[in-house]
Amino acid sequence: MTLASPALLDGLILAAIEAGREILDVYAQPIAVSRKADASPVTEADERAEAVILAALARLAPDVPVVAEESVAAGRIPATGERFFLVDPLDGTKEFIAGNGEFTVNIGLIEHGVPVMGVVYAPAQGRLFAGGPDGACTAEVVDGRAGPRRSIVVRALPPSGVTVVGSRSHGSDSMASFLQAFAVERFISAGSSLKFCLIAAGEADFYPRFGRTMEWDTAAGDAVLRAAGGLMTRTDGTAFLYGKRNQAEDCDFANPHFLAAGHPSLIRT
CATH class of the missing domain: 3.30.540.10 (Fructose-1,6-Bisphosphatase, subunit A, domain 1)
Incomplete structure (x- = not known):
């Protein structure tokens, strides 16, 4: 329950x-x-x-x-x-x-x-x-x-190209390379978990993250995004879960890289 x-x-x-x-x-x-x-x-x-x-x-x-x-x-x-x-x-x-x-x-x-x-x-x-x-x-x-x-609620995928939101303080060459496969109409720089909320509110479409985060950085924004009809996965499209302990590759509660999106078609593996 x-x-x-x-x-x-x-x-x-x-x-x-x-x-x-x-x-x-x-x-x-x-x-x-x-x-x-x-x-x-x-x-x-x-x-x-x-x-x-x-x-x-x-x-x-x-x-x-x-x-x-x-x-x-x-x-x-x-x-x-x-x-x-x-x-x-x-x-x-x-x-x-x-x-x-x-x-x-x-x-x-x-x-x-x-x-x-x-x-x-x-x-x-x-x-x-x-x-x-x-x-x-x-x-x-x-x-x-x-x-x-x-x-x-998240918005429908725009026909002209997607609006991507990314970190103001933690840019990534990996993300720039990843986005070459997408028709990006606009890029919004934003700090903190507001990035998830912009997607949830229909103000953006996609937030790929190739930098380090911790579970407390993402949990609340992820919950808002999912409640608005969006989704968040690992970069290979598998489920993004919380409560990660005893990780061989990193410390407790450390996140893998992820994709947060308003529309499932943006999750490409």
Whole structure:
């Protein structure tokens, strides 16, 4: 039986908005940056947002493990079974530091390896995206309150060429080579998990990723995309699953390269 329900989604949305308040409080001040063991940047906003989300999830689903980025970096890694949350309290820390607004709060629920519910919130833009068993939606957040939710679905494949979305901070020669086989009409650079949401909202079509990501980077956006009718696979077209532990080729929760698309014909193997 799934844990995903309208009531849980409402709770995740409120948690994401509350975490966004903490982030914007730090964003309005000079930002102090430190480095984690892997040399990636971390700020006070990451830590404050994660604390808010962990407290909320402890109230909403106290028996469900939470794999959260900053907790994992500190060595706090719970056992994961058939159901767990993946949290990236501030995806796009480089965008946060740069001040371009393309950073997000991410909360995803995984069941049997599949993201069944997710919330992505871009606090500097006031854009919120959510997805679950009842479909995907978006809402504007003003003064810390979400407005009316509007359903979103992926769009039909455009006849003139596809709109590809890619990372602003992590470009790839492999992706450029891969895209030569496609009729690309437009390329949008975007930070963080917003790339998934642009496809889910029908504003883009394709997001191939040939750079390294972790499960908490993708789970929430993947859930929104799937709820909107899109799909995400490994680059060979096989299922993209979560809860990857004891990987011979990489650390726990590391992702393989992937293809995220609004239309299945874009997944070519």
